[in-house]
Amino acid sequence: MPRPQILVCSYHKTGTVLFGNIMAKLCVRLSLQMAERFGMVQRIDPALDVVLLAHSLLATPPARPFRAIRLVRDPREIWVSGYLYHRRCREPWCLNGNFTPPPPIGFPHVPYAFAHRRERFKRDYLASLGGRSYQQNLLTLDQAAGLDFELARYTGCTLADMQAWTLRTPDVLDVRLEDVTANFDANMQAILHHLGFTGADLDTALEIARSEDISRMDEDTIAANPHIHSRNAAKWRSLLSPEQIRDFERRYGALITELGYERVT
Numbered sequence: 001m002p003r004p005q006i007l008v009c010s011y012h013k014t015g016t017v018l019f020g021n022i023m024a025k026l027c028v029r030l031s032l033q034m035a036e037r038f039g040m041v042q043r044i045d046p047a048l049d050v051v052l053l054a055h056s057l058l059a060t061p062p063a064r065p066f067r068a069i070r071l072v073r074d075p076r077e078i079w080v081s082g083y084l085y086h087r088r089c090r091e092p093w094c095l096n097g098n099f100t101p102p103p104p105i106g107f108p109h110v111p112y113a114f115a116h117r118r119e120r121f122k123r124d125y126l127a128s129l130g131g132r133s134y135q136q137n138l139l140t141l142d143q144a145a146g147l148d149f150e151l152a153r154y155t156g157c158t159l160a161d162m163q164a165w166t167l168r169t170p171d172v173l174d175v176r177l178e179d180v181t182a183n184f185d186a187n188m189q190a191i192l193h194h195l196g197f198t199g200a201d202l203d204t205a206l207e208i209a210r211s212e213d214i215s216r217m218d219e220d221t222i223a224a225n226p227h228i229h230s231r232n233a234a235k236w237r238s239l240l241s242p243e244q245i246r247d248f249e250r251r252y253g254a255l256i257t258e259l260g261y262e263r264v265t
Contacts, residue, residue, distance in 0.1 A: 006049065006195050007068035009056040009167075012113065012158050013081040014071040015177045016054050018212055023050050025208045030201060039107070040116035055113045056161060066171060067195045073177040074261045075159055075252050076236040076245070082158070083150040084235070087138045094134045099126045113157060125153065147244065163255055176260060178234070184213045 008023060010016040020036060027034040032049035040057040046064035056070060073081075086094055092108035101109040105122040114122060129137060134153070138146045173194045180187045185206070192205045210216060240248070246265045249256065253263055 003049065004171075004196050005044070005046065005051065005062060005064045005066040007044070007062065007066050007172075008050070008052045008071070009058075009068055009172075010052070010054055010071040011056055011073075011078070011162060012054075012154065013078050013085060014073040015175075015180065016052070016071070018177075018180075018214075019069075019071060020052050020054075021212050022205075022209045023052060025211070026050075026205050029204055029208060039112035039114075056165065057113070057116065058167065061167065068167070068172045069175045069191055069195065070165065070167075070172055071175050071177060072162065072259050074234070074236065075162070075255055075259070076240065076248060076261075077178075077234060078158060079147065079151055079155045079248065080236040080239050082155045083138065083147050086135060086150065086154065087146070089135070097133055099129060099131060101126075111154060113154075113161065128153070143239070144241070144244070147240075151248075159252060159255060162259075174259070181214065184215060185210070 006023070008019050010019065023034055026032070027050055033047070034050040034052070035045070035048050036052040036054060037044075038054045040055075040059060041053055042059045044051055044058070044062050044064075046062070091111075093111045096109050098109055103119050105119060105126070106115045110122050110125060114125065132140065137149055141149055173191065175187075175191055180191075188209045189202070189206055192202055192209070197205045236245075249263050249265050256263055
């Protein structure tokens with residue numbers, strides 16, 4: 001029986017790089033064809049064995065039988081992690097200084113995750129930056145104002161996309177990043193088995209996955225990785241004030257509980 005197509009659906013700061021690295025190494029070892037797609041994907045090429053949808057934006061369902069995972073994370077942590085990452089990353093959209101590009105506006109003037117939105121939305125987004133890059137804004141603002149800035153833009157759009165997810169079938173397994181980091185081997189085995197790996201291929205996949213486990217990395221390796229801020233996977237509890245948590249949970253409480261996390265307030 002042909003192997004089902006594998007889809008890895010993620011959002012910004014939910015484990016895209018972790019699972020992208022695992023799948024890329026696995027595809028080399030097993031001679032599988034993989035592609036990474038950013039922003040809104042109109043159609044998935046059925047000839048591909050593995051597809052990483054970096055923003056979980058899919059216009060039409062896959063044409064070929066598939067098994068998929070959707071990578072999620074505590075929405076409060078997505079907010080904090082996005083804020084911290086965007087203060088130091090080198091992504092072109094985050095450093096963009098051209099605020100009047102000709103239409104249609106796309107990457108790198110706006111993030112890939114915004115490129116499919118209406119031109120008015122993208123114009124308003126660029127105008128809201130006030131003549132400074134996204135990163136310059138974050139570095140200029142204090143922490144509270146910077147978090148507000150982040151939530152009103154990139155993180156807010158990410159959470160809206162998470163709320164709008166519609167590909168809900170038994171073939172799609174929601175994977176919480178916190179569960180993976182808490183018990184890497186057991187959860188990774190369950191994920192890989194869901195994606196169709198068995199026998200020797202499953203053993204190979206697990207061996208490869210362990211090379212990307214943060215708990216197995218030394219401090220120098222972690223320091224050299226711009227996508228890892230620290231080993232602490234729950235920074236929001238120490239960075240957010242009670243007022244910020246209360247306001248956030250009032251707005252996104254349904255999403256928090258839908259994904260299996262507990263509210264504070």
